[in-house]
Amino acid sequence: MSITIETPRSPRSRKSAKLEKYGWLYMRASGALLLVLIFGHLIANLFVGEGIRAIDFGFVGGKWATPFWRIWDGIMLWLALIHGTNGMRTLVNDYAERPWVRKSLVVTLWAVCGVLILLGTLVITTFDPCPANSLPELLPSFCTNK
Amino acid sequence: MPSKPAGTLYRGKVGMWSWVLHRITGVAIFFFLLVHVLDTALVRVSPEAYNSVIATYKTPIIGLGELGLVASILFHALNGVRVILIDFWPKGAKFQNVMFWVVIAVAVILFAGFAPRHLMHVFGGAK
């Protein structure tokens, strides 16, 4: 006696099954890295010194004066947005029942993700800690006492 | 003869509630991240624009919201490690219940270290 299990007993295609597997692995690999990156980010910005009270343009200028935090923040930006977006895609797949709703939500998620990664990357790479015509007291101290 | 399911790894127990919490905190962090990339992008507009928006992060109500955000991140991150261990460590599934309570304990300890300091920064007082 044999039982035939109806579709979907197998993935729609080998390619999409592979992609799902990489997505699953990505959630775990990026999660482990994000733990370090985000805890470091929170300690540096919210815990040490005066915490949230110290954050202003000068604070960001000071952090982004050297490549260290720029690279840190850049990696965190990419990993977190892709992790969060792929996680939200899982929720959409779970809760959106109509195919066209599901499809549009997933496309919207990745579009938003792409725009924010592009914006954030441009901000980090083109940041100017001493913009011309700004009040000196708003800038990091190294802008004035060269 | 059992009259109802005895429960599984996931149904109605720690396995299920940890998943519910992981999902809710993941969504909350995601929406914060969208806003946070936009507010940080204001450093490219002008120091004034950035400072005025960041000033709202220092107000009491948003300051309390930040406590919720940090609590969410602590749970999601530590429970993420638990999920990874369940998947990759051969004994992970066996210890998933203990690991959940370890996650909660570590999260509570870290939160207790953070919250008073943050409240002092938001509500004045200590430097």
Ligand code: HEM
């Ligand atoms: C801090 C370090 C983090 C770790 C260790 C971590 C870990 C994980 C893991 C392992 C999963 C997969 C769960 C599963 O497949 O069952 C996951 C799911 C998810 N994560 Fe994270 N994550 C972290 C940060 C973040 C951040 C910053 C965001 C938001 C931008 C986020 C949003 C999500 C979402 C929405 C899901 C999907 C939840 C679900 O499917 O129920 N996570 N996380």
